[in-house]
Amino acid sequence: MSRSAVGEEGVIVEQFCYKLGLILSQIAATNPSHSSKIVKALLDVLQWFCDQFIKSLSTTPEEVCYETVPAILGLARAMKGTAECRAKAFREICGLEGEPEGGGGEEISFTFDTGDIIKLKNMVLRVTGSQQLKHLTSTAEGLHEGAGQGAGLPYRSSLSQVLHCSLVTLLRDIVTSCTLPLDPGFYHQLVKVCELEMEGGVRELGSSASASSNERAFHVICILSAATDMLVWASRNDTEIDSTFHRLSSLLTVHTSRFNVLVSPLRATILEGISSLAVRSQTLIPAALNTYKDLLYSSLLARMYSDAVASGNMESVLTARPTSFQMLTSYRLTSVHVSRADAFACVQWTLGQVVYSTLQAACEGGREVMDGFLASLGNKLYTTDANDNFALRTAECIVMVLGHVASHMGSKFNVVATVTGMFGQRLFHPTSSLDGKLVGELARIAAHTAVLL
Numbered sequence: 001m002s003r004s005a006v007g008e009e010g011v012i013v014e015q016f017c018y019k020l021g022l023i024l025s026q027i028a029a030t031n032p033s034h035s036s037k038i039v040k041a042l043l044d045v046l047q048w049f050c051d052q053f054i055k056s057l058s059t060t061p062e063e064v065c066y067e068t069v070p071a072i073l074g075l076a077r078a079m080k081g082t083a084e085c086r087a088k089a090f091r092e093i094c095g096l097e098g099e100p101e102g103g104g105g106e107e108i109s110f111t112f113d114t115g116d117i118i119k120l121k122n123m124v125l126r127v128t129g130s131q132q133l134k135h136l137t138s139t140a141e142g143l144h145e146g147a148g149q150g151a152g153l154p155y156r157s158s159l160s161q162v163l164h165c166s167l168v169t170l171l172r173d174i175v176t177s178c179t180l181p182l183d184p185g186f187y188h189q190l191v192k193v194c195e196l197e198m199e200g201g202v203r204e205l206g207s208s209a210s211a212s213s214n215e216r217a218f219h220v221i222c223i224l225s226a227a228t229d230m231l232v233w234a235s236r237n238d239t240e241i242d243s244t245f246h247r248l249s250s251l252l253t254v255h256t257s258r259f260n261v262l263v264s265p266l267r268a269t270i271l272e273g274i275s276s277l278a279v280r281s282q283t284l285i286p287a288a289l290n291t292y293k294d295l296l297y298s299s300l301l302a303r304m305y306s307d308a309v310a311s312g313n314m315e316s317v318l319t320a321r322p323t324s325f326q327m328l329t330s331y332r333l334t335s336v337h338v339s340r341a342d343a344f345a346c347v348q349w350t351l352g353q354v355v356y357s358t359l360q361a362a363c364e365g366g367r368e369v370m371d372g373f374l375a376s377l378g379n380k381l382y383t384t385d386a387n388d389n390f391a392l393r394t395a396e397c398i399v400m401v402l403g404h405v406a407s408h409m410g411s412k413f414n415v416v417a418t419v420t421g422m423f424g425q426r427l428f429h430p431t432s433s434l435d436g437k438l439v440g441e442l443a444r445i446a447a448h449t450a451v452l453l
Contacts, residue, residue, distance in 0.1 A: 014070035019093050021078025026090040029083055039116055046075045050127050057132045065140045069163055076170040114180050124167045136160040161219035172226035176233045187234045194231035198224055205259060217259050225269040232273040245277045245284050249291045253300050264343035268350035275354035279361045288358050289373045302393040308344035352404025367413050378422040386432035396437045403441030407448035416449055
């Protein structure tokens with residue numbers, strides 16, 4: 001079989017390494033006595049392929065592009081995600097349908113010790129910081145042009161970003177699930193690395209917005225999302241938490257030209273990070289709530305909502321985060337399409353959720369901050385000009401967020417009465433397109449609070 005053989009599922013060597021790695025990880029997950037040996041073996045093999053990539057790209061580029069890199073991608077994909085995701089993927093490759101008998105039993109994840117995590121971090125940093133990674137895409141493109149039809153890599157035009165994304169998201173999945181104590185220096189180094197990743201990713205999106213493909217941009221966005229997750233996780237002292245909070249707040253409404261729709265999952269990740277930091281360091285709660293208000297009142301969100309409505313396939317009520325954005329954890333992607341409706345739904349649902357969680361944390365120190373925030377939104381809603389389309393879109397976003405908060409907080413701190421009172425006051429205004437949204441959210445609040453009661 002040719003080293004460049006490409007099947008329906010991609011490069012054959014990648015699929016082989018993925019399935020072998022998945023089988024081994026499943027054995028490790030269900031046999032704790034062998035877990036440590038299997039994890040170390042997988043890391044050793046991944047380390048060997050990463051070393052080959054660094055050493056051999058310039059001397060044997062065809063072998064690296066068609067064998068070494070796909071092997072890294074396959075192994076990394078096999079080790080990523082939750083135990084539940086790996087178990088599901090294992091059953092799929094074995095042709096097993098449905099759930100295991102007995103409901104699957106106790107879920108056991110294969111684990112990394114502190115030495116494994118440090119080894120993985122060093123491995124990832126060596127590859128992502130290398131000159132070879134910068135030249136990988138151009139090398140793959142050159143090989144494709146000289147190879148003729150049928151021998152190309154399925155993601156050759158963004159191979160550098162694919163490899164980078166694969167390793168960074170693997171590191172994110174492993175370190176953020178770690179419950180073991182690590183050396184303070186590990187956290188500090190990871191913070192610095194993630195800050196550099198974010199600066200580089202934002203710069204690449206901004207500088208190549210007119211020329212970059214959706215596929216390439218998507219992988220950069222995945223890298224940024226993974227770096228955001230790790231940065232929030234690794235920020236441990238007050239100085240780092242404050243710095244990370246302000247970094248994320250400034251990125252939330254960054255304009256990214258034609259990638260604004262594609263960037264929506266990253267905005268959702270940033271919102272979750274801001275909320276997490278505010279809950280951990282409650283002095284940041286007022287600033288977090290102001291950040292949410294800035295997004296709610298921004299032209300960016302209103303435009304996203306208008307585009308979503310115009311697309312004609314937007315759900316009127318969201319009860320869970322849209323599943324279409326689970327693809328953020330994947331790097332194997334040869335075409336990207338994110339609908340405008342899904343893009344807005346992702347940000348809107350996450351915004352409602354983080355407002356709810358931040359207000360819950362705020363109430364631990366009294367309800368003054370919460371009351372002030374709700375009053376501000378209520379006043380904005382009440383004074384909305386029904387003849388201003390932009391203002392109406394902003395008001396509808398406010399209604400959706402307030403409905404989400406009231407539905408989830410129920411009778412706590414009299415939030416339901418406060419929000420329904422705001423909606424009732426607005427309904428006394430002359431009829432406008434806002435009325436349907438108000439009635440819909442009132443119905444949702446009634447249904448949810450009845451269940452909570």
